[in-house]
Amino acid sequence: MSQKSRDVREKLDEESSATRKELELARARISELEGRLQQEPFKVEVRRGDKQGENPPPISGIIKDQLVLISFLVFFVGIISTHTYYASFGIKYQFLDLPTFHIIYYGLLILIDAPYLVIPYVLVIAWLGLDGYSAASRLRRFTQLRGLLTYILIIPLLAIVFPLARHAGEKQAEADLHENTSQLPKIVNLQLSSGEKYGLGDQYRLLVVDSTYTIIFKPLDPGDNATLPNIKRFAKSQINVIETIRP
Numbered sequence: 001m002s003q004k005s006r007d008v009r010e011k012l013d014e015e016s017s018a019t020r021k022e023l024e025l026a027r028a029r030i031s032e033l034e035g036r037l038q039q040e041p042f043k044v045e046v047r048r049g050d051k052q053g054e055n056p057p058p059i060s061g062i063i064k065d066q067l068v069l070i071s072f073l074v075f076f077v078g079i080i081s082t083h084t085y086y087a088s089f090g091i092k093y094q095f096l097d098l099p100t101f102h103i104i105y106y107g108l109l110i111l112i113d114a115p116y117l118v119i120p121y122v123l124v125i126a127w128l129g130l131d132g133y134s135a136a137s138r139l140r141r142f143t144q145l146r147g148l149l150t151y152i153l154i155i156p157l158l159a160i161v162f163p164l165a166r167h168a169g170e171k172q173a174e175a176d177l178h179e180n181t182s183q184l185p186k187i188v189n190l191q192l193s194s195g196e197k198y199g200l201g202d203q204y205r206l207l208v209v210d211s212t213y214t215i216i217f218k219p220l221d222p223g224d225n226a227t228l229p230n231i232k233r234f235a236k237s238q239i240n241v242i243e244t245i246r247p
Contacts, residue, residue, distance in 0.1 A: 071104075073124055073157070077117060077165045078107025084169030088177065089207060089217065090228045097210040114168030120161045127153060177229060179203070179219040185244035187216055192238050206244050207231070214239055 082103055086093040111117055175181040184205040190198040198204050198216070207215040218230040 069124060069128070072154075073120060073161065074104055074107040076107075076158070076161055077110060077120075078103035078105075080162060080165035081110050081114075081169035081172075082106050084166045085173045086208075088170060088173030089231060091207075091215070091231075096208060097212050098208075110165070110168050110172070113172055114164070117161075117164050117168060120157055120164070123153075123157065123160075176205075177220055178222060178224070180222050182219045183247060184219075185246055187242070188245050189241055189243040190216070190239070191241040192234065193240055194238070204232070206242075212236065214242065 082093050082098075086096070111121075176184050182205060184207060186200060187198050187202065187204040187206060188200050190204070202218070204216045204218050207217050209215075213233050213235060215231065215233045217232070220226055220229050
């Protein structure tokens with residue numbers, strides 16, 4: 001073996017020996033760390049905002065609650081005002097086959113004739129604004145109590161809405177009951193299967209048409225103190241022709 005080869009081999013042996021020493025030191029260090037980990041307690045840091053029960057409700061849940069509250073208000077106004085309106089004609093609206101959208105539509109349309117009903121709507125809008133602000137700013141105390149506070153809000157809300165909606169229904173019915181203020185359609189031509197007919201000269205107006213009955217009535221004259229007007233109810237199968245015009 002030449003001198004050059006022996007030098008290369010010795011150099012490789014020295015490098016290999018140094019590498020083995022480094023590996024042994026690394027293994028010793030790893031063993032030492034494992035021992036310390038086994039002896040020390042395992043610590044977990046839990047942030048306050050991550051605790052269960054303190055997480056703010058998801059935005060979707062807040063929007064759902066807001067829609068439920070608004071729908072409840074509109075539906076409640078529609079029911080009370082509709083019930084009061086038809087009760088003035090001596091008719092219980094529960095016996096009318098009115099669709100749900102009619103109640104909701106009436107609960108919104110009544111605002112035109114009764115602008116004071118805007119008051120409970122403004123209260124609800126203000127509450128929804130506060131609810132949305134608390135969710136965006138992460139007011140934890142408010143978000144924890146928002147469900148309870150919403151139920152508490154409903155109590156005074158009903159106390160305000162009930163008399164206002166009832167007054168609105170009575171006022172609209174009072175106007176439609178009299179000839180000079182009624183906005184209900186006039187009967188131009190009504191022909192029944194029995195041969196009975198009603199024309200414009202009979203001064204009847206169309207009160208309501210549902211899936212079962214058509215109800216007409218003769219409005220009261222100005223100053224007439226009669227409790228109820230002359231009302232006629234016909235099944236849909238009895239009517240051959242019905243024509244009306246707007247007043």
